[in-house]
Amino acid sequence: MHDVSFVRHEMLSPQPAPASQVGPLRWARENLFSSILNSFLTIVSAAAVILALAHLWPWFAHSVWHAGSLRECREMIAQRWGEDATGACFAVIRDRWKQFLFGFYPSELYWRPTLSFVLLLAALAPILFSAVPRRMLWFSIAFPGIVYWLLWGGSLALPICVYAGFLVGMLVHRLVGPRFGSLLALIGGVLATLIWWFYLAGPVAGLLETILPFLTLEPVASKRFGGFMLSIVIGATGIAFSLPLGVLLALGRRSGLFIIQSICIGFIEFIRGVPLITLLLVASFLLNIFLPPGTNFDIILRVIIMVTLFSAAYMAETIRGGLAALPRGQYEAADALGLDYWQAMRLVIMPQALKISIPNIVNNFISLFKDTTLVAIIALLDPIGLVTSIRADSNWNGIVWELYGFVALIFFICCYSMSVYSKHLERRLRTDHR
Amino acid sequence: MTKIKAFIGPAVFLTFAAGAATAGTLGDVKGRDVLKCGVNTGFAGFAYPDSSGRWQGFDVAICRAVAAAVLGDQDKIEFVPTTGETRFTALTSGEIDVLPRNTTWTFTRDVDLKFTFAGVNYYDGQGFMVRKDLGVTSAKELDGATICVQTGTTTELNLADYFKTQGISYQPVPIQTPAEADQQFLGGACDAYTTDASQLATQRGTYPNPADYIILPEIISKEPLGPVVRQGDDEWADVVRWTYNALVAAEEYGVTKKNIDEMSSSENPEVRRLLGTEGDLGRMLGLDADWAKRAIAANGNYGEIFAETIGVGTPANIERGLNALWINGGLQYSPPFR
Numbered sequence: 001m002h003d004v005s006f007v008r009h010e011m012l013s014p015q016p017a018p019a020s021q022v023g024p025l026r027w028a029r030e031n032l033f034s035s036i037l038n039s040f041l042t043i044v045s046a047a048a049v050i051l052a053l054a055h056l057w058p059w060f061a062h063s064v065w066h067a068g069s070l071r072e073c074r075e076m077i078a079q080r081w082g083e084d085a086t087g088a089c090f091a092v093i094r095d096r097w098k099q100f101l102f103g104f105y106p107s108e109l110y111w112r113p114t115l116s117f118v119l120l121l122a123a124l125a126p127i128l129f130s131a132v133p134r135r136m137l138w139f140s141i142a143f144p145g146i147v148y149w150l151l152w153g154g155s156l157a158l159p160i161c162v163y164a165g166f167l168v169g170m171l172v173h174r175l176v177g178p179r180f181g182s183l184l185a186l187i188g189g190v191l192a193t194l195i196w197w198f199y200l201a202g203p204v205a206g207l208l209e210t211i212l213p214f215l216t217l218e219p220v221a222s223k224r225f226g227g228f229m230l231s232i233v234i235g236a237t238g239i240a241f242s243l244p245l246g247v248l249l250a251l252g253r254r255s256g257l258f259i260i261q262s263i264c265i266g267f268i269e270f271i272r273g274v275p276l277i278t279l280l281l282v283a284s285f286l287l288n289i290f291l292p293p294g295t296n297f298d299i300i301l302r303v304i305i306m307v308t309l310f311s312a313a314y315m316a317e318t319i320r321g322g323l324a325a326l327p328r329g330q331y332e333a334a335d336a337l338g339l340d341y342w343q344a345m346r347l348v349i350m351p352q353a354l355k356i357s358i359p360n361i362v363n364n365f366i367s368l369f370k371d372t373t374l375v376a377i378i379a380l381l382d383p384i385g386l387v388t389s390i391r392a393d394s395n396w397n398g399i400v401w402e403l404y405g406f407v408a409l410i411f412f413i414c415c416y417s418m419s420v421y422s423k424h425l426e427r428r429l430r431t432d433h434r
Numbered sequence: 435m436t437k438i439k440a441f442i443g444p445a446v447f448l449t450f451a452a453g454a455a456t457a458g459t460l461g462d463v464k465g466r467d468v469l470k471c472g473v474n475t476g477f478a479g480f481a482y483p484d485s486s487g488r489w490q491g492f493d494v495a496i497c498r499a500v501a502a503a504v505l506g507d508q509d510k511i512e513f514v515p516t517t518g519e520t521r522f523t524a525l526t527s528g529e530i531d532v533l534p535r536n537t538t539w540t541f542t543r544d545v546d547l548k549f550t551f552a553g554v555n556y557y558d559g560q561g562f563m564v565r566k567d568l569g570v571t572s573a574k575e576l577d578g579a580t581i582c583v584q585t586g587t588t589t590e591l592n593l594a595d596y597f598k599t600q601g602i603s604y605q606p607v608p609i610q611t612p613a614e615a616d617q618q619f620l621g622g623a624c625d626a627y628t629t630d631a632s633q634l635a636t637q638r639g640t641y642p643n644p645a646d647y648i649i650l651p652e653i654i655s656k657e658p659l660g661p662v663v664r665q666g667d668d669e670w671a672d673v674v675r676w677t678y679n680a681l682v683a684a685e686e687y688g689v690t691k692k693n694i695d696e697m698s699s700s701e702n703p704e705v706r707r708l709l710g711t712e713g714d715l716g717r718m719l720g721l722d723a724d725w726a727k728r729a730i731a732a733n734g735n736y737g738e739i740f741a742e743t744i745g746v747g748t749p750a751n752i753e754r755g756l757n758a759l760w761i762n763g764g765l766q767y768s769p770p771f772r
C-alpha cells in the first residue's frame with residue numbers, strides 16, 4: 001500500500017469576486033436595496049426623480065434664447081414643438097441680464113462695478129487663503145474706501161479723510177498712552193477719531209478736492225444701484241463689518257465692566273427682538289422724517305447700517321457660544337502667562353472661540369446674504385424687486401419661473417460657495433487628532 | 435474698542451448734501467436740475483423700466499411732461515420706485531417731488547394726510563375677476579370666497595365696505611404686488627381677485643388662457659387716480675396741475691407731438707396762449723413761455739400718451755371709457771388757458 005498525497009504545486013490564479021460583491025452592484029445592494037423597506041423607498045424615490053425630470057426636461061429642451069417678448073417665445077415654441085408644448089423663455093434673461101447685474105447703473109460706467117467686483121476677490125484672497133502673501137492685507141484694508149469711491153463716484157478725498165480718522169485716533173492713542181494709562185488712551189483715541197470725522201474731515205476733504213481734482217469720478221446716485229450688484233454691496237459690507245462688531249459685542253457682554261456689559265446686552269437683545277423688516281422700514285421711513293429736511297442720508301448706506309447691526313447682534317451670540325465653550329483653564333493659562341486682556345483675547349481665546357464658531361458664523365453670513373432680498377419691501381430694486389418690474393414690462397408680463405429660477409440659481413451659487421469655503425476652513429484649522 | 439471705528443467708518447461716508455433751504459419745490463427742482471419722480475416698482479402699462487433701464491408707461495409720462503416743462507428735458511428725472519406702503523412717506527419726507535403712482539384721490543389722503551391731488555389722469559373703478567368654471571356671475575354671489583387684495587391700498591377698504599353693505603363674508607388673501615396676485619390667483623390660492631378694473635383687464639391679457647377668466651359686472655368704487663404733491667406748496671402744485679391740463683387741452687384742440695410746430699402759429703387764441711405764442715402764462719407759473727409746448731412735445735398730448743401706453747391695441751388694451759375727453763362723453767376736462 002502506498003500513500004499518495006497530493007500537494008498542489010502551482011497557485012490558483014486569482015478569480016474575480018462574484019459579480020454581486022463588487023462594483024456598482026455591490027454598492028447598490030448595500031446602499032439602496034439592503035432591506036425590503038429600503039428597496040421600496042429606493043424605487044419610490046427613483047420614480048419621483050424620473051417623473052420630475054420627465055416633466056422638467058421638455059421645458060429646458062424647448063427653451064428659447066432669442067426672442068423679444070413672451071408672446072414671441074410662445075409662438076416660437078408652438079411652431080417648433082407643437083401647439084401644446086411648454087418651454088422655458090430664457091430670452092428674458094438674455095434681454096435683461098445687464099439689469100440683473102447692475103440695476104440702473106449708467107451703462108457707460110459698468111466698468112466701475114465690474115472692477116470693484118474683481119478688486120473684491122483680490123481683497124478677499126488674503127483673508128480667505130493663507131497661501132496669499134500677508135502684505136496683501138493692506139489692500140484688503142484700503143478696499144472699502146476704494147470701492148466706495150468706484151461705486152458712488154465723487155472725489156477720492158472723502159475716503160482718504162475717513163481713513164485719516166483712524167490714523168488720528170492711533171496717533172492720539174500713542175501720545176496719551178504713556179502718560180495717562182491705557183483706558184484714557186483708548187477713550188482719547190476714539191474721541192479724537194470722532195471729532196476728526198464730524199468736524200474736520202469735511203473741510204479737509206474739500207481742501208484735498210481742490211488740490212487733487214483729477215481723483216474725481218462722475219458721481220452715481222445710489223438710487224441707480226440694483227440687481228445683484230446691490231445684493232453684493234449690502235451683503236459683503238454687512239458680512240465684513242458684522243464679524244468685528246459681533247466679536248466686540250460678545251466680549252462686551254462677557255465683560256466685567258457694568259456699563260459696557262449693560263450696553264452690549266441691551267443692544268443685542270433689542271436688535272434680536274426686532275424683525276429685520278422693521279429695521280429696514282425704520283431706515284426707510286422714520287429716519288427720513290426725523291432727519292432735518294434737506295439732509296439726504298443715502299438710503300443704501302442706511303440699509304447697510306441696519307443690516308450690519310442686525311447681523312452683528314446675531315454674530316455676537318454665535319461668538320459668545322464659542323467663548324462659553326472654551327474651558328476655563330484657557331483663560332487662566334493666558335492670565336498666568338502675564339498677557340493683558342487684549343493680548344489674551346487676541347492670542348489665546350479668540351482663535352479658539354472663532355474656530356469653534358465657524359459653522360455658525362458662516363450660517364449667519366449666508367442668511368445675511370439671503371436677507372438682502374428683503375430690501376425689495378422698501379422699494380429698492382434688488383434681484384427680487386427687479387423681477388417685479390421686469391414682469392410689468394408688457395413684453396415679459398406673465399413670465400415667472402425663468403426669472404425667479406435665475407435669481408435662485410445665482411443665490412445658490414453664492415451661498416454654496418460660502419458653505420464650501422467654511423468646510424475648507426474647518427479642515428485647515430483642525431488641530432485635534434481624530 | 436478700536437474695531438468699533440471700523441464700523442462707524444461708512445456712516446461718515448454719508449452724503450450730507452444739504453439741499454437749498456426751503457425755496458419751494460419748484461425752486462428745488464430747478465436748483466438741482468433733476469425731477470424726483472415716485473413711480474410704481476412695476477405696473478404693466480403704467481410704470482416699468484424697459485430693457486435699457488428707461489422708465490416707460492402712462493404714469494411715467496406725467497413725470498416726463500413735468501420735467502420737460504420745468505427743466506426742458508424729459509430725461510432729467512430721477513425715478514424713485516415706491517411700493518403701496520412707502521409712497522406717501524417718500525413724498526412727505528421730500529424724497530420725491532411728485533407721485534404719479536396710480537394713487538386714488540380720497541378725502542383722507544387729501545385732507546388728513548396733507549397731500550394735494552394735482553388732477554385725475556385716470557378714472558378707474560374696482561372690480562372682481564374670477565375663473566369662469568367657478569360659475570359666479572355677480573359679486574353678490576361671492577359669499578365666503580377667498581379674495582386676493584393688495585394691502586395698503588383703497589381696494590382693501592372698498593372690499594371691506596362692499597361686503598359689509600352686502601351682508602356677506604369673505605376671506606382676504608393679502609398680496610403685495612400685481613405680479614404676486616397673478617401667482618396667487620392663477621395658482622388657485624384665492625377664488626377672486628379684486629383691484630382696479632383697468633388692471634384686471636391688463637393682467638388678464640397676459641394669462642396663458644385669458645378666456646378662462648371673467649370680470650364680474652359690479653364696479654364697487656370710484657377710483658380717480660392722479661399725480662400727488664405735498665400740501666402747502668401751491669406754486670409747485672400749479673405747475674404739475676397745469677402741465678397735466680396742458681396735455682388734456684392739447685388733445686382737445688388737436689395739438690399733437692407731430693403738428694405742434696405748425697399749431698404754434700394757429701389762429702385759435704386758446705392754442706396760441708397754450709403754446710406761448712401769445713400772452714405770458716408761462717411766466718405766471720414761474721416758467722418760460724414754451725413750457726407747455728415742451729411738455730406736449732415730449733410724449734404727445736393726453737390721447738397720444740393713452741394710446742401709446744395702455745390704449746386699444748397695446749397689451750393692456752383699455753378703452754378710453756370714462757377717460758375720453760368731455761366732448762366725447764368722458765370726464766377728461768381742462769379748465770381754460772387764459
